[in-house]
Amino acid sequence: MIVLTGLLPAPVSAQVTAFKQAVAEAASSDKDIAAFYKANGYKAIWTGAFGRDASRRKALFEAIDHADDQGLPVSRYNPQGLMETLKSAKTPRARGFAEVEMSKTFLRLARDMQTGMLTPSKIDSGIVRAVPYRDRMSYLTNFAKSNPRGFFRALPPKTPEYARLMKEKLRLEQLLARGGWGATVPASALKPGQSGAAVVALRNRLGAMGYIGRSSAQSYDASLQKAVQQFQIDHGLAADGVAGEGTMREINMGVADRLKSVIVAMERERWVNQPRGKRHVLVNITDFTAQIIDNGKITFETRSVVGANNSDRRTPEFSDVMEYMVINPTWNVPRSIAVKEYLPMMKRNRNAASHLRLVDSRGRTVSRSSINFNAYTERTFPFAIKQPPSNRNALGLVKFMFPNKYNIYLHDTPSKSLFQREIRAFSHGCVRLSQPFDFAYALLAKQTSDPVGLFQSHLKTGRESVVKLEQPVPVHLIYRTAYTQAKGGMQYRRDIYGRDARIWEALSKAGVVLRGVRG
Structure with missing residues (x-):
């Protein structure tokens, strides 16, 4: 038990006022801490000499001492400095500042343990994951009501993987x-x-x-x-x-x-510290696989091709929800590909990539013979480029949609030979599947007794059609260089x-x- 003799039990009225004023002053730069203490009447939760305050202090210092077990740096929480601050708090005012310092350290550690210490998008622009941060004030509110040690034990991910x-x-x-x-x-x-x-x-x-x-x-x-x-x-x-x-x-x-890979994987696991879904799709970019997971078990797995290691082609990391599949899809060529890859080809030869259609702003197909491609730049090119459904379509015969602003989805491909490669990073960012039909059957099996018949009936028409998933499926695009079995x-x-x-x-x-x- 940590007993700090400099802390004052049951201060008299003047001391209480000085303590509260110090807490309000010290917390003024942190709206969440300020709101917590305002709501609780500026009462101490850390700096009482005995009882629950002492238990909370002990639990915090124990959690800091074991931070390295979680792959977090003890030095980040400055336990020696924090202890000195407490020991030197000889007056109500000093105790008020120590109180807030304890809460600041607690909040930093609690959030680090639960949802990671780094901001993913600041590390790499391709990590566009929305981290499930908890409300900071709720940490303090719940901690004040909880068993201190139990609270810290509950913070890290509870997944078998972690x-x-x-x-x-x-x-x-x-x-x-x-x-x-x-x-x-x-x-x-x-x-x-x-x-x-x-x-x-x-x-x-x-x-x-x-x-x-x-x-x-x-x-x-x-x-x-x-x-x-x-x-x-x-x-x-x-x-x-x-x-x-x-x-x-x-x-x-x-x-x-x-x-190092394991410690990084632990930080990454904290970034996704929320339920993935009883059924979900998991794409590990580094493993070049796509899996369907049901109740924690892999029920389907196929090889994948992911984005090439170029600045504008790497597959991003994020989670979303798959809502439907498109059978016999039209490929709407992304603007970046249209102007950076196809426009230069058409400037050299207007009939290049003849399998693609040019469409104007009113949706009309335009004859290439009427276009002077050399008159346009990447910025001024006015046409959309589309590829109609076919076996040669760049998306193959089916795509799986989880609508997102990054224009990333899973799809078939006519380029089957790439799935035999050891490193399969070749796409423009989307994830190509080696067994897209079987993947579709596995998804549809939850909503029909004949998933093959349902899928094939749409496929045989040769026309683009949408099949909704009656139960949308979460999709997680992750990047793990170390993971467990x-x-x-x-x-x-x-x-x-x-x-x-x-x-x-x-x-x-x-x-x-x-x-x-x-x-």
Whole structure:
């Protein structure tokens, strides 16, 4: 129990007035804190000498002391300075200022624990996620009524994912303290049949990671190939069992780098600290997959292609709600693509991209023979460009709509070969699906006994048609380079857009450090 002898129990009238005036003055720069104290009559919740105030103080300092368990920097909450402020509060006025300082620190920690310490859009313009921030005054109001320790325990995400990430964080910290996975492999690539010191080093490193048992074998045999394959599966690599350049780069990645990915993933999990929906669609951009999740279990999964790593083509991160699908869609070419890609082509050859129609402002198709394309710039080009429904349509034969201002959706594609690539970042930002029909059937199965028949009846008309989802489905476009599996074990992916590197840099600047914890 923290007992602070400088705090005054039951101050007399003059002391009460001085305390209240100090609280009002100190809180004046923070409207939420000011509103809270005005509503509670400027009564202390932190600085009484004993009782519930003492329990609250103790709970706050304990939560600060364990902030690093959440991947948050203890230094951000300045516990030493806060303690000194309390201890030096010898007068009612000083106690009033200490009271508000405690509330400011509490609010910072509470929000950081619940919805993250960083503002996503300030880190990367592609992270356009709306963080579910709670009302700041409600933190103080609810805390004053709650069991203090229980309140702090309830703040972080309660998802199995967050719990497993915390467990992995501790495991990696203990590994880091013991020196990690040992020596890196001194080779840029190795393949089955080879032998020698580099192969032994590969076996030892994979053994330290838990992929293969101890052995005196010095050759790249079948057991080592199997271990490499499992490592490749866990890291989103082509599972051919050959330790090529890309695989070797991932094998030689240190514990510290994996720990950074986990800490970033925990911050990201706090940004989405709200229910995702009993049924929802999850697109992990770095994993190049789209999943349908029902009651926490993956019920459908397909490969995806995401935006190319160019400034105006990266797939953004956000959540929305899928309302309908369009079968046999028309492709309304986005303005940026129309003027930056197709206009230059048509300036060189008016008949370029002849599968596309030009439409004027009144919706009429315009003959290319009547247009002098060289007379227009990106700014002045007056036509919309459309591609009618067909097997060649850039959107394929179906698109899945969750209307949003970023013009992002999921869709089919005629470019099927890209799904065989290991890194599938090629689109203009939308998410292409490898198995769009099966994805549609899985969605429609909730509202019809014959999802295939319903979908195919629309498809066979060749005409554009809309099929509404009777129960709209939340869609979450996320970006995780570290994530867990329900059955246990970690999955790591490459930071294709460099977003996680920027998040780590911001966390580091804010005081987050990698700690090596002795087990």
